Amino acid sequence: xxxxxxxxxxxxxxxxxGNFSILNAVKKALERTGKGKHEIVLVSGxxxxxxxxxxxxxxxxxxxHGRALPAALAIKMANPSLEVVVTSGDGDLYGEGGNHFVHNxxxxxxxxxxxxxxxxxxxxxxxxxxxxxxxxxxSLQRSGVISGPFPPLTVAIALGCGFVAxxxxxxxxxxxxMMYQAIAHKGFALVDILxxxxxxxKKNTYEWYRKMAYRVPQDHxxxxxxxxxALSLEWEERIPVGVLYRKExxxxxxxxxxxGDPPLHARQTPEDAIRALIRKRVLDLP
Amino acid sequence: MGIxxxxxxxxxxxQGVHTAGGLISRMAVAAGYHFHSTQDYMSRIRGGRNxxxxxxxxxxxxxxxxxxxxxxxLDPGHLPRFLPGLHPKGLALSDTSIVGEMERVTAAxxxxxxxxxxxxxxxxxxxxxxxxxxxxxxxxxxxxxxxxEFRGDFLEKNRKAVRLGSExxxxxxxxxxxxxxxxxxxxxxLAGNEALALGAxxxxxxxxxxxxxxxxxxxxxxxxxxxxxxxxVFEQAEDEIAALxxxxxxSYAGARAMVATSGGGFALMAEALSLAGMLETPVVIALxxxxxxxxxxxxxxxxxxxxxxISAGHGDFPRMVxxxxxxxxxxxxxxxxxxxxxxxxxxxxxxxxxxxxxxTVDVGPEDLPVLPVRRRIVRGAExxxxxxxxxxxxxxxxxxxxxxxVPGEPGITIVVDSDEHDEEGHLTxxxxxxxxxxxxxxxxxxxxxxxxxxxxxxxxxxGEAVLVGFGSTKGVIAEAREILxxxxxxxxxxxxxxxxxxxxxxxxxxxxRYGTALTVxxxxxxxxxxxxxxxxxxxxxxxxxxxxxxPFTPEAVAKEAKERLWAAHSTRR
Numbered sequence: 011x012x013x014x015x016x017x018x019x020x021x022x023x024x025x026x027x028g029n030f031s032i033l034n035a036v037k038k039a040l041e042r043t044g045k046g047k048h049e050i051v052l053v054s055g056x057x058x059x060x061x062x063x064x065x066x067x068x069x070x071x072x073x074x075h076g077r078a079l080p081a082a083l084a085i086k087m088a089n090p091s092l093e094v095v096v097t098s099g100d101g102d103l104y105g106e107g108g109n110h111f112v113h114n115x116x117x118x119x120x121x122x123x124x125x126x127x128x129x130x131x132x133x134x135x136x137x138x139x140x141x142x143x144x145x146x147x148x149s150l151q152r153s154g155v156i157s158g159p160f161p162p163l164t165v166a167i168a169l170g171c172g173f174v175a176x177x178x179x180x181x182x183x184x185x186x187x188m189m190y191q192a193i194a195h196k197g198f199a200l201v202d203i204l205x206x207x208x209x210x211x212k213k214n215t216y217e218w219y220r221k222m223a224y225r226v227p228q229d230h231x232x233x234x235x236x237x238x239x240a241l242s243l244e245w246e247e248r249i250p251v252g253v254l255y256r257k258e259x260x261x262x263x264x265x266x267x268x269x270g271d272p273p274l275h276a277r278q279t280p281e282d283a284i285r286a287l288i289r290k291r292v293l294d295l296p
Numbered sequence: 297m298g299i300x301x302x303x304x305x306x307x308x309x310x311q312g313v314h315t316a317g318g319l320i321s322r323m324a325v326a327a328g329y330h331f332h333s334t335q336d337y338m339s340r341i342r343g344g345r346n347x348x349x350x351x352x353x354x355x356x357x358x359x360x361x362x363x364x365x366x367x368x369x370l371d372p373g374h375l376p377r378f379l380p381g382l383h384p385k386g387l388a389l390s391d392t393s394i395v396g397e398m399e400r401v402t403a404a405x406x407x408x409x410x411x412x413x414x415x416x417x418x419x420x421x422x423x424x425x426x427x428x429x430x431x432x433x434x435x436x437x438x439x440x441x442x443x444x445e446f447r448g449d450f451l452e453k454n455r456k457a458v459r460l461g462s463e464x465x466x467x468x469x470x471x472x473x474x475x476x477x478x479x480x481x482x483x484x485x486l487a488g489n490e491a492l493a494l495g496a497x498x499x500x501x502x503x504x505x506x507x508x509x510x511x512x513x514x515x516x517x518x519x520x521x522x523x524x525x526x527x528x529v530f531e532q533a534e535d536e537i538a539a540l541x542x543x544x545x546x547s548y549a550g551a552r553a554m555v556a557t558s559g560g561g562f563a564l565m566a567e568a569l570s571l572a573g574m575l576e577t578p579v580v581i582a583l584x585x586x587x588x589x590x591x592x593x594x595x596x597x598x599x600x601x602x603x604x605x606i607s608a609g610h611g612d613f614p615r616m617v618x619x620x621x622x623x624x625x626x627x628x629x630x631x632x633x634x635x636x637x638x639x640x641x642x643x644x645x646x647x648x649x650x651x652x653x654x655x656t657v658d659v660g661p662e663d664l665p666v667l668p669v670r671r672r673i674v675r676g677a678e679x680x681x682x683x684x685x686x687x688x689x690x691x692x693x694x695x696x697x698x699x700x701x702v703p704g705e706p707g708i709t710i711v712v713d714s715d716e717h718d719e720e721g722h723l724t725x726x727x728x729x730x731x732x733x734x735x736x737x738x739x740x741x742x743x744x745x746x747x748x749x750x751x752x753x754x755x756x757x758x759g760e761a762v763l764v765g766f767g768s769t770k771g772v773i774a775e776a777r778e779i780l781x782x783x784x785x786x787x788x789x790x791x792x793x794x795x796x797x798x799x800x801x802x803x804x805x806x807x808x809r810y811g812t813a814l815t816v817x818x819x820x821x822x823x824x825x826x827x828x829x830x831x832x833x834x835x836x837x838x839x840x841x842x843x844x845x846x847p848f849t850p851e852a853v854a855k856e857a858k859e860r861l862w863a864a865h866s867t868r869r
Contacts, residue, residue, distance in 0.1 A: 056714070068709055069709045070710075072711075081545030084531075088551045109535060273550070274529065274546065274550060275549060285661075292484050
């Protein structure tokens with residue numbers, strides 16, 4: 011191939027895994043940004059999906075399970091000129107990291123979030139994830155999942171996420187397009203990527219996703235929050251793929267006092283300024 | 297004996313105990329004296345029983361005192377609780393019009409005068425006016441001090457309340473507590489947590505995050521107040537887990553970063569602490585201790601997290617744990633923490649507690665040395681590259697420390713992973729690399745040990761006994777030692793300002809010079825005593841322990857130390 015972001019690192023994924031398509035889409039989307047590898051930071055948590063950053067020649071922060079977003083937020087705050095992309099799994103981002111998912115949508119940092127949503131925990135060998143369909147039997151739920159599924163797009167729209175999209179891992183071009191738009195969006199952008207797990211999810215297969223998925227209608231106005239909300243609720247009969255909701259609002263870095271140029275690593279601590287800070291505290295009487 | 301006057305104000309939350317205590321502290325400075333103030337408050341927003349003690353001295357004050365010379369009870373209902381702590385020659389003031397006359401209590405019309413001044417909530421200021429008179433602080437000085445805090449109509453009301461209190465006291469109260477004239481010195485009134493935050497800012501901290509938790513919150517307040525003019529960015533995290541992961545992310549991007557919390561929040565941070573160990577990311581964690589387990593006593597003090605601080609986090613990794621013993625040391629060690637965490641690329645914990653957090657003293661600008669910040673990030677041509685032109689974040693080096701570059705550096709990428717990783721930072725399951733990386737991380741311990749701050753010894757260089765403490769007990773132990781010396785008991789005192797890596801050699805040497813060692817600890821089980829035994833093989837003779845949620849007082853430490861030393865000596869005979 012010889013793409014700009016290719017690496018020689020050996021992959022740890024199963025043959026036929028949806029992650030390969032997602033990796034190709036990530037590289038395509040990054041190439042379209044025209045940015046250099048040193049300007050991009052890929053952040054992930056733990057899981058098979060979370061290994062993706064290692065297979066891209068860019069800056070990598072592969073942190074703890076569930077904690078990709080807090081690290082990503084701070085990297086963006088420390089240096090807003092970096093393109094920060096979080097790419098990790100559904101268990102990682104919706105389960106273990108659910109609280110950070112909620113609160114970073116509220117903050118609205120200019121971060122693109124790609125969730126490899128295969129509705130199963132792969133690396134730990136087949137337990138249900140927050141998005142598993144009710145009734146699905148996992149290795150720890152032999153009689154089937156009884157909890158309702160976590161609806162990521164619905165939650166994101168409810169929280170006012172400015173870019174909410176869904177993609178099918180098998181459709182690399184469209185996934186790359188969604189990813190590129192998410193990166194280009196100024197503010198927090200979610201792309202939930204339906205991804206088959208060939209080893210542990212025998213229900214939500216390539217075939218099943220292809221059968222269920224349909225493109226968001228051309229006449230859908232992505233700024234129509236009510237309609238986007240309704241679309242996001244579709245799952246049982248058919249699953250809309252594409253941009254469901256889009257609305258710009260000021261990004262966190264733009265409104266946070268203090269975040270901006272120069273990046274934090276370049277900020278000085280002049281001794282005179284510290285002395286002035288100390289002097290200011292002196293209780294003196296005229 | 298010089299001047300030593302302890303003034304205690306008590307009342308419910310919302311009655312202005314804190315405001316009056318702050319004003320009386322400033323009175324001490326205005327009169328040319330030193331002070332040491334401590335707070336004891338309940339976990340609530342209104343009501344309850346809080347106290348604020350201001351000890352005025354003609355020498356720098358290092359600790360609070362158990363007994364009060366002047367007791368100002370804004371709520372007379374608290375008198376039964378606080379009167380036993382009044383010095384036999386002390387003065388107790390309260391508005392007893394509601395509860396009727398009480399023995400030893402001077403009835404003061406706080407409420408009536410407050411209403412005359414313009415608001416019933418000004419009883420605290422009427423009381424402060426009475427105290428001002430008792431100390432001989434003139435009204436003009438009080439007017440100046442009040443102008444530092446209030447503005448407009450409210451300033452005038454406060455001034456009037458203070459003046460009415462002072463006038464009422466004039467002629468009614470003796471001048472037993474009149475402060476002899478002393479030259480005024482401009483001073484800084486600084487609390488432990490304020491000093492800690494200031495030291496971190498002086499140490500170049502540029503990113504701070506946290507989730508409010510007493511007694512860590514006031515560090516966050518300090519960072520978010522003093523930091524922004526120096527380029528620090530602060531973010532309130534959704535939880536403590538996010539806070540530390542954020543700080544680690546910021547540090548990866550090249551910012552000096554810190555978080556502040558208490559035991560429960562630190563427990564949530566344990567996994568990220570281990571991450572900092574694995575990523576070798578510099579980060580400072582301020583841990584304000586309070587009594588546990590679990591929620592424990594949220595607003596009270598304790599030293600129960602020593603074991604936890606030195607062992608929290610899964611896996612083996614080097615760290616530093618510093619334990620400031622005074623307001624000045626909180627500043628100095630916070631600065632040191634910022635420098636050392638980056639120099640050694642290990643997480644650094646600053647172990648403080650509610651007592652030190654809320655202790656306010658007067659310091660001079662010379663007590664807060666301003667030192668150059670030395671960044672160790674490699675940039676541009678300094679960035680080492682291998683034969684393939686790659687930068688290796690985890691390059692194997694002799695001292696275990698790999699040059700740290702930050703993302704954005706053209707031509708290279710910075711790869712970090714919580715999994716075991718190779719020199720480049722990529723995930724590996726190679727056992728040989730694993731062993732080499734463990735070795736690299738472990739080698740940093742040698743540098744850490746060499747840079748360990750030695751314990752501070754005061755008193756006779758050898759002798760019968762030595763008292764050993766860490767962190768906030770420094771001043772109390774120093775005074776206890778002096779009390780014992782006056783009583784003819786010669787003991788030395790050792791203050792550990794760094795508890796990890798443990799200064800093993802220095803402690804072995806010190807302990808070998810004294811017959812008996814006692815630890816003084818704000819916990820029940822003697823965590824420091826056990827640490828000393830583990831690291832030096834030496835068993836101390838006992839522990840002066842307090843675990844009721846309150847700080848030690850010098851008198852109590854001296855008394856119990858004497859008893860324990862006596863018991864230890866009898867046993868030896």
